[in-house]
Amino acid sequence: MIRNIFIIFFVAISISCVAQNSQKEDSTVLKKIYNASLLKGKSYEWLDYLSNQIGGRLSGSINAQKAVEWAEKELKKLELDRVKLQSVMVPKWTRGVTEFAYIETEPGNTTNVPICALGGSVPTPIGGIKAPVIEVKSLDELKDIEADKIKGKIIFYNRPMQADLINTFEAYGGCVDQRYSGAAEAAKYGAVGVIVRSMNLRLDDLPHTGAMSYGNLKDKDKIPAAAISTNGADLLSSMLTLNPDIKFHINMNCRTWKDVKSYNVIGEIKGSTYPNEYMIVGGHLDSWDLGDGAHDDGAGVVQSMEVLRLFKEIGYKPKRSIRVVLFMNEENGLRGGKKYAKVAREKGENHIFALESDAGGFTPRGFSFDCSDANFNQVQSWKTLFEPYLIHQFIKGGSGADISPLKKNNIVLAGLRPDSQRYFVHHHAKNDTFDAINKRELELGAATMASLVYLFDKYGVK
Amino acid sequence: MIRNIFIIFFVAISISCVAQNSQKEDSTVLKKIYNASLLKGKSYEWLDYLSNQIGGRLSGSINAQKAVEWAEKELKKLELDRVKLQSVMVPKWTRGVTEFAYIETEPGNTTNVPICALGGSVPTPIGGIKAPVIEVKSLDELKDIEADKIKGKIIFYNRPMQADLINTFEAYGGCVDQRYSGAAEAAKYGAVGVIVRSMNLRLDDLPHTGAMSYGNLKDKDKIPAAAISTNGADLLSSMLTLNPDIKFHINMNCRTWKDVKSYNVIGEIKGSTYPNEYMIVGGHLDSWDLGDGAHDDGAGVVQSMEVLRLFKEIGYKPKRSIRVVLFMNEENGLRGGKKYAKVAREKGENHIFALESDAGGFTPRGFSFDCSDANFNQVQSWKTLFEPYLIHQFIKGGSGADISPLKKNNIVLAGLRPDSQRYFVHHHAKNDTFDAINKRELELGAATMASLVYLFDKYGVK
Known part of the structure; x- marks a missing residue:
């Protein structure tokens, strides 16, 4: 009996030590991610270009095509394992x-x-x-x-x-x-x-x-x-x-024209251990035409690109394959999101996690999750890791329009939840412009996304 | 024995019911407070006047005097039990x-x-x-x-x-x-x-x-x-x-002149049950001269005024005496804060709670508290009440410069903690102006303050 108690005690201590070390390691990685985003981030500079040098980019417009080419070029600079364009026919409407x-x-x-x-x-x-x-x-x-x-x-x-x-x-x-x-x-x-x-x-x-x-x-x-x-x-x-x-x-x-060809832009880091498990992070590249689409959804685009760049920056090699997907045509058709999901299904790619940022580049507050209880419980167990960054909202709810066609059993869909108070001041209007972006808020969002991707990469989905 | 168990059971159920009813009542009052602030708030309109019609109001300036007169006039309109000016000598420095x-x-x-x-x-x-x-x-x-x-x-x-x-x-x-x-x-x-x-x-x-x-x-x-x-x-x-x-x-x-006479502006609702227990809520009326002082600390001023107005609006009659104190000279002397505390001590007024808003009119995230563990534990027990409003930070820390001279045993000092990411973009600079204020964020801050004051009024301090 005393021997058994010793064994139970020893096992319990061991598990507790492993858990503590793991928690410590995770908290160190998160700190690295946030530091890299706040001190050496690229998201703000990227968004400056996308907003001010390209501007509003409605599906089918010249600016949308410019945005595709710019995103492809920037992703190639990151020396990912793969960068590709995925063609998709999109509606073209002009004002x-x-x-x-x-x-x-x-x-x-x-x-x-x-x-x-x-x-x-x-x-x-x-x-x-x-x-x-x-x-x-x-x-x-x-x-x-x-x-x-x-x-x-x-x-x-x-x-x-x-x-x-x-x-x-x-x-x-x-x-x-x-x-x-x-x-x-x-x-x-x-x-x-x-x-x-x-x-x-x-x-x-x-x-x-x-x-x-x-x-x-x-x-x-x-x-x-x-x-x-x-x-x-x-x-x-x-x-x-x-x-x-x-x-x-x-x-x-205004006028509706024939559909035209456009693209989702995809960049990938191949997983070291489970290359056939895909995790994606994305936003939408198209925007309405009145402003320059800095918040909707330039912010989500550059934050998603930044997730992969941050992993490179801190030298983190993901176990699972991680893709950034910049979707075309969220605003008036969702063709990009539907196409991506269709191709993924056809190829039998096993997507286990998808995260979208499409609620503005404001101070991040948390995430909403569309997933099983087991995965949601896992997320809850990570809450304390996010506390130093004032990320506190982990709730069940919608994720993002572009990733919603990926919905199936055993996938975790998540949406970044920034502070929402200012969003509809700018949404779809002339004042959705780069000057309404705060650099730190944008960078905190990118780091928060990268942190969640890191945790799902490390622990997988249930 | 069985009889005893019944009694214990009955008492436990009763306590639990009372707690539940109380929780329900509190959550109803908080909802009323937030609704009144967001739907019928005055804080934004007040801040527009203070920022755009008066402007920067450094201690000893004509604008500071205008602000005193404006605040007194506006508080009188609220039909409080008492509105008074408390004179204080302040430094006068000009650019x-x-x-x-x-x-x-x-x-x-x-x-x-x-x-x-x-x-x-x-x-x-x-x-x-x-x-x-x-x-x-x-x-x-x-x-x-x-x-x-x-x-x-x-x-x-x-x-x-x-x-x-x-x-x-x-x-x-x-x-x-x-x-x-x-x-x-x-x-x-x-x-x-x-x-x-x-x-x-x-x-x-x-x-x-x-x-x-x-x-x-x-x-x-x-x-x-x-x-x-x-x-x-x-x-x-x-x-x-x-x-x-x-x-x-x-x-x-620039030049320093002789000290001049100025004022703290004080408004009071007399407590119905414990009129000699004072709770104060405040911000500082003076600001630097470069901008119009909308965030620092026009926001704190109008939010503090709004706390008393919200109680009137929803028909809440406080048990304890509640004062709004608009302090003069926080920026370059703290003379107003020191004077208020000195007079309170001389008069033997029993201050049990003080709350300051002086960190900008941004989305509120919580409070920091300078108080005993017993009171801090009480605050923690209120956390769930604030969850619907995304108020999540209840930490120990500093409160506010103006209320700090009130520090003694058995007082709870608290500071509103808004999101801090944008604050130092504006702090003490030419762009601390009304256009950088978001109406909803300001109103959420006022409601969050009023909610905390309500809870301390109802339950007292430990």
Whole structure:
């Protein structure tokens, strides 16, 4: 009995020592990663180039192609084991000459308001459209209005983002149906156009674009759809209260072209022990056209590139194969994400982990995970390692649009969760620009991602 | 025996139910507080006025007086039980005409660099000073140089903030001795002036001012001291490497005047049950003169005012007396903080809790506490209440300069801890302005403070 107790005691001590040493080693590696990112990081310099020298890069544009070539060139400089382009056909939509809109209280008496076409919208006829306006707060509210009252009108969706939600992405989720499906719904009842309050928690003069869908409407039934700035929306709403007969004029010149060829950009470090287990880290290379896409998703692109560079920088050789994937066409089609997953399935590549950064380059707070309980428990056990970096949020939830097509059993999908308070000030608008990026916040995000990849590389998935 | 077990069981259940109900009630109150701040907050509007209509408000300036009058007026509108001014004599230092400096490689060949006088510095003689430069990285390094080499020279302190520290205040703490004591030390060895690398983690062209002290130097021995922008510091350092004989010219026109009368502004809600137990919440009303002091510490001022307004807004009547104290002269003297504590002691007022916000209006992350273990344990037990608001940092540490003179046994001193990554981009520089404030971040900070005050009001201190 006493012998048995000794053995149990000895084994317990041994396990405890191994665990402690392992914890110490991990904490040393994390410190190296953070130091390398904060002291010798490349992410900020890369983002400066991508934002200021290339700029907005909507799928199918010359800038998107420039971004592909730039990313390929930069990844090649890192001396990875492989850098390749993966071709994918993408939609091409152009804004055309700058849109404009005004409110007309009586002929000749007009007030300009800032608008922008939603991505994928049809144009107005030449000379624009002018029609009375019906304001609603939701798609449901529209259904309660008699169809003949809607006919010939412009529908104005004006439900604001809910300011009392702490996670601004939740507030976005609660509003974005107006933008995405508003035109398809309104067209069914004979509306001639749609304007949507910008998805922005701040009152300002910038319209925010974004994807929309006409569902299965025929081409002839499609109606133009635009976003209006939050100040513009409040003004229009007030004016409608004073005089329901005011008219709204919209002029848009946007156009959808034939699909064109573009690329996902992929870089790889081959795993030393399990080369056939793939871990990917990514963001999307395309952006909307109004700003330079620094936060959405230039930040995610350069942070993902930085993960592989940081491993090189600190001399860490991963056991599993690690890929950076810079996806094309997240904003208006997700073609890059779908293509990557399709090819991975066809090749029978065993993807065990995917991490996306697509929520802005702000101070990182944690991750959300789409994975099994066993893997989530494993993540929880790493929490203390992240404490010195003030990374505290490890929750279950969505990961990222581009990596979502990889979903299957036994894969861990994760999304970086930066502080969300400022994100929708910039999202899809003219002010999503490099000057809104803080170098340290961006670098902390890259290091936080690299740390999680390191831990999954070391311990694998359950 | 069975009867005893029943009793124990019953008591345990009762205690558990009470705790649960209490937890539920607290979580409801916190939600009310956050909603009121985010949906009907006044802090942003107040800060807009303080920053843009009043502006930089250094102690003893007309703007500082305007700020006192504005704060008193706004607090009176809140219908508190008492609003009063507490007079205090403060130092008055003025910058005079804008400073300038240049590097001279040979007579007539000069390069301008951005500088600003440190607060409290003596001026240069009319026409400025021009002298060769010795670069050092620390006060200690200065001691290793022979005194006759220092005589007649300008000492250039160029130790940068350490970028790998996650908490930027720690990096600030590791550098600020150069600014505070650099001139006093250099003067001892016969230096004629001092320039100090700005306390800024970013490379840019803005010099950051801040307090300095001549220690016990006689007036005739005091030498002028200026901050140089980080880019300017790097340029000067490079030029010194190329040519150690270059000269540096500084021209400053600053001046210290006689002390003048100013005020702390105090508002109070009288406690319903324990009116003689005081809890205070505050920030400092004065700011440096270069920017408009929106982050330092306009944010703390309006958040503290908002705490009392939020209680009124949600109809919460505190059991203990709660005061907002807007301190004068934190930046260059702490006279307001010292005066408040002195009067409190003289009157025998029992202060049990004090909370300061003086680390910028960024996303709140938690609090640091200077208190007993018993009280710190109580705070830890409230952690889950703050989780929905992503408030996760409850650590021991410093509180705030203004409230530190209140330190005694059985008082809880606390400081709001916002995200620190962007703070030193703005701190004491021209770009500490209202446009760098995010409305939601400011409001979350106010609600977080009000929540902590509510909990201490309800449960008291140990």
